[in-house]
Amino acid sequence: MWQTIPFRTPKVVFGMDSARQTGAEAKGLGAQKALLVTGPSVKSSGALDAIEKSLQEAGIAFEAHILTRTTSEPTTDMAEETGRIIQEKKADLVIGVGGGSVLDVAKMAAAMTANPGKVREYFGPGKVKNKGTKAVLIPTTAGTGSEVTQHAIFLDLENNVKKAVASQAIMADVAIIDPMLTVSSPRSVTAASGFDAWLHAAEPFISKNANPITDALALEAVQRITRNLGTAWSDPKDLDARYNMSLGCLTSGFVLANAGTSLVHAMAYPIGGEFHTPHGISLSVLLLACFKAVVASKGERLKQLAVAMGENVEGLSVREASEVALEAMYNLLRSVKLPVCLSEIGITDRSKVKGWAQDAWNERRLLARAPVELTVEEIADIYTDAFDPYL
Numbered sequence: 001m002w003q004t005i006p007f008r009t010p011k012v013v014f015g016m017d018s019a020r021q022t023g024a025e026a027k028g029l030g031a032q033k034a035l036l037v038t039g040p041s042v043k044s045s046g047a048l049d050a051i052e053k054s055l056q057e058a059g060i061a062f063e064a065h066i067l068t069r070t071t072s073e074p075t076t077d078m079a080e081e082t083g084r085i086i087q088e089k090k091a092d093l094v095i096g097v098g099g100g101s102v103l104d105v106a107k108m109a110a111a112m113t114a115n116p117g118k119v120r121e122y123f124g125p126g127k128v129k130n131k132g133t134k135a136v137l138i139p140t141t142a143g144t145g146s147e148v149t150q151h152a153i154f155l156d157l158e159n160n161v162k163k164a165v166a167s168q169a170i171m172a173d174v175a176i177i178d179p180m181l182t183v184s185s186p187r188s189v190t191a192a193s194g195f196d197a198w199l200h201a202a203e204p205f206i207s208k209n210a211n212p213i214t215d216a217l218a219l220e221a222v223q224r225i226t227r228n229l230g231t232a233w234s235d236p237k238d239l240d241a242r243y244n245m246s247l248g249c250l251t252s253g254f255v256l257a258n259a260g261t262s263l264v265h266a267m268a269y270p271i272g273g274e275f276h277t278p279h280g281i282s283l284s285v286l287l288l289a290c291f292k293a294v295v296a297s298k299g300e301r302l303k304q305l306a307v308a309m310g311e312n313v314e315g316l317s318v319r320e321a322s323e324v325a326l327e328a329m330y331n332l333l334r335s336v337k338l339p340v341c342l343s344e345i346g347i348t349d350r351s352k353v354k355g356w357a358q359d360a361w362n363e364r365r366l367l368a369r370a371p372v373e374l375t376v377e378e379i380a381d382i383y384t385d386a387f388d389p390y391l
């Protein structure tokens with residue numbers, strides 16, 4: 001079958017100490033004044049030092065805007081306020097430095113300078129029409145992939161739900177990925193964001209949107225992240241592990257941007273919205289129940305994931321190999337102390353599954369790519385399955 005495959009990516013600069021190239025990249029974009037958008041922990045970790053120095057050397061003026069938040073996800077008003085600051089300061093470049101939340105705020109704020117109204121008006125696919133202020137995104141975690149995607153996720157406090165803006169116009173102009181910036185990531189962040197990155201490869205791999213390019217990148221990312229997550233978590237200063245995690249995360253970011261997530265992310269939205277659970281945790285507690293639900297239709301793909309995770313499936317049937325893949329996923333989560341079911345994070349009220357299932361079903365953008373067509377009742381069954389541990 002012949003396919004037409006669009007492939008989206010910003011300009012990417014990857015490598016140890018690549019943050020030192022920020023000034024040169026900003027100059028290349030014609031910038032004269034940059035607004036550095038970052039979080040309080042990034043500022044205090046010293047991660048900004050190399051970036052600020054390179055901007056000074058390139059003769060680019062800059063000011064820092066430190067985001068503070070009280071919720072686990074960024075809110076829509078943070079992006080709106082930051083958009084106003086970009087205009088007040090007359091900045092012609094936004095440089096986002098931080099985890100996925102900071103990067104999402106930075107890229108949406110940059111877009112708000114050329115698109116009127118409120119962020120919530122832009123939820124859904126293709127709603128942001130105009131390219132805003134130019135943006136350079138520099139992640140300090142490995143990571144959400146936000147630096148290379150056209151998505152930004154926000155908590156809409158009015159409705160207490162997480163929603164995504166998904167528009168080509170908010171993609172960064174340049175993504176600079178410097179593994180050195182991830183060395184100070186706390187263990188819990190390394191685990192949760194590293195697993196999120198793993199899933200950004202594995203979930204599209206079993207989705208309807210997969211294509212030969214994203215498949216190759218997905219298997220590479222799954223292999224690299226599975227091999228290195230445990231070391232990066234247990235020995236945060238292991239630079240080889242950090243390098244490989246950042247590379248694996250970048251690779252899975254390309255998969256995320258070009259094939260997209262589906263079932264697990266759709267089902268995680270109601271959990272994250274209601275309980276304000278960190279993104280990676282709301283995914284890890286649903287992973288096994290979701291993948292178990294697609295064994296019948298995607299067994300062959302699960303077998304390939306098992307191989308990418310380093311498992312020996314020689315001589316096994318597709319169903320047996322799928323079981324091996326599920327066990328490998330369980331072991332990956334356990335190896336970095338991530339929770340594997342809802343009850344483990346104190347969510348035990350089973351009367352809620354119907355409401356969550358309806359909310360997840362409404363995430364049509366994501367569920368349209370799910371490996372199998374699911375009814376609200378079937379999604380509710382998966383939530384029910386997710387209350388208890390898989391093994």
Ligand SMILES: [Fe+2]
Nearest residue numbers: 196200265279
């Ligand atoms: Fe994610």
